[in-house]
Amino acid sequence: MTKDQTIGEALRARGVSRRGFLKFCAATASLMALPPAMVPKIAAALEKARRPSVIWLSFQECTGCTESLTRSHSPTIEDLIFNSISLDYHHTLQAASGTAAEEDRKTAMKENYGKYLLVVDGSIPVGNPGFSTIAGVSNMDMLLETAAGAAAIIAVGTCAAFGGIPYADPNPTKARSVTAFLKEYGNRLPNTFTVDETGQTDPVDVTNKPVINVSGCPPIPVVISGVLAHFLTFGKLPELDSLGRPMAFYGKSIHDRCYRRPFYDKGLFANSFDDEGAKKGWCLYKLGCKGPTTYNACATTKWNEGTSFPIQSGHPCLGCSEPDFWDGGGFYKALSTPTGDITRTAVYAIGAGAAAGVALGALNRSKRAHMRKTHSKVGIDDLEKGDKS
């Protein structure tokens, strides 16, 4: 597949029939909650869209997102997208390595300056540039450098979107999410800045570079393809929620779409993982399910091509697409329960209260006893005030 083929040509080269292609566009339209009338429009756009150049930078991450997004058993939608895009740089997947790999990245940036998509997974440690580097270049500088020419940045996974596990308390590396990093360091000059090589003439302030957060640990594969398809079709970002996540996938909470919701409403809960309730598929709220406060498409799109999702397999949702979900006070404790041991506190407080109460009570008693002791008899003549004429 040559670089300058259009997506349509690339798909036909792989033997995908016109009908198969239209079926793909319809599926993408429905995924993106777009009206059916948009299908021909998507098909026409994808037909002639040049295969986008995608640079994938992996910083402080566990490669779980890559693993999830590239896993494909049968020719799935993700597969078609990945094969239709030109993934110019992905240091886990690309064959090249060392300086050759870096050369590829630089040439891709130069050739598609301003048009390529930058996908980031993993958080950026700002504590010390040395914590995480690629080919000797710190993640901070590489991001600043690559972001300059990017049309948009897709932060894949909760680490890139919100900081994820590196960001979890105590956050030793001072990890930052992409958005947080750009806000803080966006206007800085990368140390690796060289004027001519990459065709950049002067430093580009990347603070307000558009970022789409595709949170989740890992995120659902189809979400990335949906976002790419949307970007290729409309040339701009899909509608985002307050945390920069595509509304189409993160608009509704798991709880709202959970098939076990009727049990929650009726108050039928599993109290332990193997009790009668769990076997009957009752609500897992009591086992720490974070469904009510987690926004993602797991309950509808589900995982592994619609096979299942955590709750369906009997495990409470961890809330992995939400910020700070690692610090949520325990996966098996509901979000609304106290984190500390209230009972112990209450018991100590009762003790302290009782002690203080008894002391103050004794004070009351002695004061009143003194009053009664110093009681001066009220005789018949003591009922008029002294001055009363």
Add this chain to the structure above:
Amino acid sequence: MTPAELLMWVRGPALQFATVVFVVGVAVRILEILLLGRKPDLAEARGSEVIGGLRTIISRSIPDRGTLQRSSFNVVAGYIFHAGFFLALFFFAPHILLLHDVFGVYWPSLPTQFIDALTVVSIITLLAVLFHRITHKVMRFLSRPSDYVAWLLTILPLITGYLAFHRVGLAPPLLMALHIGSVELLMIVFPFTKLMHAFTLFLGRYYNGAIAGRRGVNA
């Protein structure tokens, strides 16, 4: 302070603080009362003080016909928002979970839609109660600032609870934090206001019933 961090703070240290203030406060107030004691009654008893006292704790919940006629709003509205508040507190599933965490006991919960509707009714009733306190000449005359504070602290958990349940308006963790925070506010101010009646009314009714019971009168 992101909503999630606020929620963690509210579920953690703030809740500890509120629990301490609440428990110590209530314990002190009750002991301050009890240790003042009551002189033994030397008059020959006609009826039993204990039976009279215990009986009144229950019977005083049923208003006599005259009171029901003359203050029907107080009685009806009072029952509605108290019932709504307690049913939501003790029979809403997540609350039972919370109470289990503290007291280690489970009991069946009521359907959430029922609790939800009940909460709305209670909120509306509490607003009506406020209107009544402001417009009824006796209640306005008697009311002190602490009455309005207590009213506010009673309605806030219901409103924030409703919003947190429906996750409308703000981010869910923030709504949850506001709800738990409003309960903590209620707990902290509780021992310093008339909310103490939740505990002292049993003692008060017992004394009333006992004093009358000794004389053979069902108070």
Add this chain to the structure above:
Amino acid sequence: MSASLEQGIHAFKEQIDAPVATFFSSCVRCGLCAQACLFYTETGNPEYTPIHKLEPLRRVWKQEYTFWGRYAKAFGLSKPVTDAELGDWEKYVYDSCTMCGRCSMVCPVGNDIAYMIRRMREGMAAAGHAPEGLVGATRRAITIGSPMGVKLPALQAQIRNAEQESGLKIPVDVQGADYMVLLSSMEIMNFPEFISAIARIFERANVSWTISSEAFEATNSGIQIGVSELAAELVQRVVDAAEKLQVKNVISPECGHAYFAIRWEGPNLVGKAFNFKVVHILELLDDLRKQGRLKVSSKETQKLTYHDPCQITRRGGVAEQPRNLLNMVAENFVEMPEHGTMNWCCGAGGGVSTNERADELRLKAFKRKQAQLNAVQPDALVSACSNCRIQLEEGLEENSMDIPVLSLTETIAAHLSDD
């Protein structure tokens, strides 16, 4: 030492106990006690809300006996009780409160407001804020023996009169009698027929009884004004006389607060249980009825209703006896709405009738009783407290309602069977 604010506050501090502290902690200011108080319902003035009448006592409790209150007082955040305020509060604690206890029956959190008014009066009196009428009555009770100044010769004259009328001997100072009868000044003065009535009843039921010449006065204005020492002195006289005559029972006559004073407060005032029983005249009559020693040959035919004196029924516990007696002596006895322990006060008890300043308010309060009577339209109204009878007669007269007010005991005597 003359009365003063310090004395008053000092007395307040002595009176705070667990019930008072509980009640002040529980009040949610719902206003239900106002709806139960005839001084509010008939005037519509929120100042007469029962719990409001205790405001100074509440603040003393808060500032002296609660951690938060003491703390606020130390920092000058609390409002001290002033003499002027106690002066203002006279019209709430005395003029517009008969201690009838109806508010205590309706308070949803169980506050016994009458219990607290009785204690607050201890401070008010010590601070010199008791109404003039009550002070005079108490002085006469202590110095002469009766709040109205009734001396022994007057009683002896009425006794002679009763002996003439009934043809029976009235036993005075009889050692070892079963029952020692007390009489209220109002009965001796206004309703002397009571003496001949009980004479004839006791003779028919052959009850051994006597009247003590040393302690014949039943009333106790000490508990009305709120000075326990004086109340104790009055009770002690009755105890001494009863012990001297070695009687088994002391009878409290048709008077409300007299019964409460001797039966329920007596032992606590003098500090020890009595070695005789205290019986209200209606309790005795009902016992005699049960034993078949009290029979009537004829019955009242006119439509009767019964006014429950507060200190006898609601706060005294003598509730069924009057009904049993009325069903015996009346063919057409009907109950007023909200009778028995929930009866409305006549408006004159607890020292209000002795307090001239409260006259206008007292007659306005009677409207509540008028409403009750209008609902029943009786031919006659029976009661068992002479002070109630006076108030009822004045109230009925004021509202030109032509209903005679009868004493239950006298009515029974009028229908006594001759065999």
Add this chain to the structure above:
Amino acid sequence: MTTITNDVKFRQLVSGLDAARQRALAARFVGHVLDLCSDERVTRVAQVAAKSDASASELATALHTARTAAIESHNRCGAECDWKDQAGYFVARAAVAAITPADQMPGGPAWQAAVSSRMARTCESIDTAAENAGTEQDYQYRTLAEFLEPR
């Protein structure tokens, strides 16, 4: 002339009389103690009671006036007692008894008037500490005797 020596006989004879004669007799009893009452309304009522041809309405208004006078002369409970006033109260009560229709007055108007008049006299004795036990009673017996057999 029959002489009456005790109340039982006195009461028997008196309640035996018809309403009009009872009222006339009661009027005499009241008349005898009228000097003890300073309220002139009571005096007027006594005159109406004595008028044998008094109309029903006259009697009714007199009754009302008498009742008002009686109640107004109540001694205030707990106030310093004034036996002179109290005597006036009983005279007013006697007048009420005299003027009340026979069927509404238990024991009959004459007897009640007699009783109240005696109480008025007792109050006077308490007030002045004069020894007059039984004097009113004897007067009433003589009056009844004369009333039954006019000379």
